[in-house]
Amino acid sequence: DSGVTQTPKHLITATGQRVTLRCSPRSGDLSVYWYQQSLDQGLQFLIHYYNGEERAKGNILERFSAQQFPDLHSELNLSSLELGDSALYFCASSLSPFSGNEQFFGPGTRLTVL
């Protein structure tokens, strides 16, 4: 158990819909990273929040957005969903944005868009 929790574990929805994925970091960690894992793209970094502020964006679509709340939990919002958005979405947390810090991964949310 990494100490990172993600809900829901599974999500099935239809094209055009909007969903919200939730992540609670390990106690004490201020950085939250979101990643997408798909068969064709592999593991891709989406976005990073540190202590409530956006720090970096990766390959995140404009239809996707995220935020980190004062209690440090984070939400990833996916809108106007397409079939190709079906993937595993992981969040990871670390103490700070330092490159050498280990990132602890949650169990993931499996999104299926029908």
Next chain:
Amino acid sequence: AQSVTQLGSHVSVSEGALVLLRCNYSSSVPPYLFWYVQYPNQGLQLLLKYTSAATLVKGINGFEAEFKKSETSFHLTKPSAHMSDAAEYFCAVSSGGGADGLTFGKGTHLIIQP
């Protein structure tokens, strides 16, 4: 820009044999390097990391990796494979401050033959 190449999407070894999973990286600045393991339907777990303290890094479950700057490699090894080692292994690089998240290779599926 940084990138990771993992040679061999699938590697098959016999139980008790040497495990060698290859990883080459590209980074414009000194990198931090990680190996993560993913078991079916689970998140990623850190096996080991290189943060410039020592070129030979020992990790969990008997794995180790050697950082070779001249070869830009960070190959993962284990002297004797166990059935429980069957999983997906990812090499990742982080550099330039850590805000940008990890850049992952495409992964290597390790198969252990009895």
